[in-house]
Amino acid sequence: MTIHLYNTLTRTKEAFIPLDDQRVTMYACGPTVYNYAHIGNARPAVIFDLLYRVLSRRFPKVIYARNITDVDDKINKAAAEQGVAIDVITRRFAEAYHQDMGALGVGRPTIEPRATDHIDQIITMIQALIDKHHAYEAEGHVLFDVERFPDYGQLSRRNKRELIAGARVDVAPYKKGPGDFVLWKPSTADQPGWDSPWGRGRPGWHIECSAMSAAHLGEVIDIHAGGQDLVFPHHENEIAQSRCAHGTEVFARYWMHNGFVTVEKRKMSKSQGNTLIVHELLKQWPGEVLRYVLLSAHYRQPLDWSQKVLEQAQATLDRLYGLLSELPEDTSDDTDPAVIDALEDDLNTPTALAALNGLARKLSEADSADQPKLGARLKASGRVLGLLQQDPAIWFEQRRKAIDVNESEIQALIDQRNQARKDRDFATADRIRDELGERGIELRDGPEGTTWEVAPR
């Protein structure tokens, strides 16, 4: 089956046919590193990491670039507030980003370009835009001239008149047109800056992605991805800059945008102050639970975050790991076609998870002779989704660490209870079990003896 992807540019689901099937290129807008990532920031990281995996199964070479924006006024502000150098901030939070995303099972992209390493390319690109009369200099700024790019608004489906009518920002006096946006802006002595033909300054917000994508992937790329809120103005402006600088008809051939993570149905965003920080969530939940939740809704739909969905994801993973714990280790690559088909259909992760659960049901229904094979398939299918790769024992044990337990004390109580059971003193036995239960410990009397688990919350 051909991979199908929903293209924001055409608002339809299309067959994915790369320009060069020996070299597929994708670019995702990565983090601006000035504080910890929230779970809404994690969504595109997880989704487009999954896309990279899905593409890599079909194409010999996929180059995935995800940038780090390390020059930005929010970074400057954070550095000033904390009284530290800018690179202290960017280094700290880039590292935290890698750690947190790693905990969610997000792999590293092929290339992770940083804006500050590409100032030369940015300046060259801006100069090209000026030379081609698509940009102009005004009061130390360089601005993109939207008027001279007729296709402006194509991605976000707006026309210029609407943009002007709807503009909620004061238009800077040096702009020729209200929709013009900054490519380069002057820096004061205390701000980070680089020498340029237009004086010491720093890049505007949008130009870095255009410059880095061209530098590493080429002037025309297959896929460009990011959050829905980047459609306008960020991606619209990237298209304008890139196409005008390179004289191309197309910048990215497929545009993909993920929906938002919401809290009580409201968009999670830093400005609304309702963010849930991944770093904090990881103190309470396994990264795999967070990942399962992020995969449980289709990427283009909103995903409402709550305690309840976390509990549901954990319960489901408990069951799946429980099934796997009965079976021998197997590292075969026998994936369930239903899982792959679902993912290749515009990353339909809910259907893929349904298929994964269907496989689990088949496994529990099967004769014990067939179970190892089905278990191997379950694990291999989970691998594509970035799930079920832990040793089941470790999955269950990690919860013991989350609550304060003294294992030998619990074992002593279990021994005491089993003696009581042997004596048919069930009142005592039940009292011990209830006491442990109140501490969040569940006992399981099996043929091999009594084991215990920390109960799911």
Place this chain on the structure above:
RNA sequence: GGCUAGGUGGCAGAGUGGUUAUGCAGCGGCCUGCAAAGCCGUGUACCUCGGUUCGACUCCGGGCCUAGCCUCCA
């Protein structure tokens, strides 16, 4: 105001012009000293009003409601 997505069972969440989504919770059963876990079985659904159709939750139109973008934002 302009533009864009949505409204599915107790909750989460896919999908389809006529046939079981799936998970979590609930209920019944097996198992158990009793439980838990596990396994088996099981119910309630497609915002509203019209239209198209042999037949619509699924297509078309109106309405109501929700969220998002138009400003930094994933």
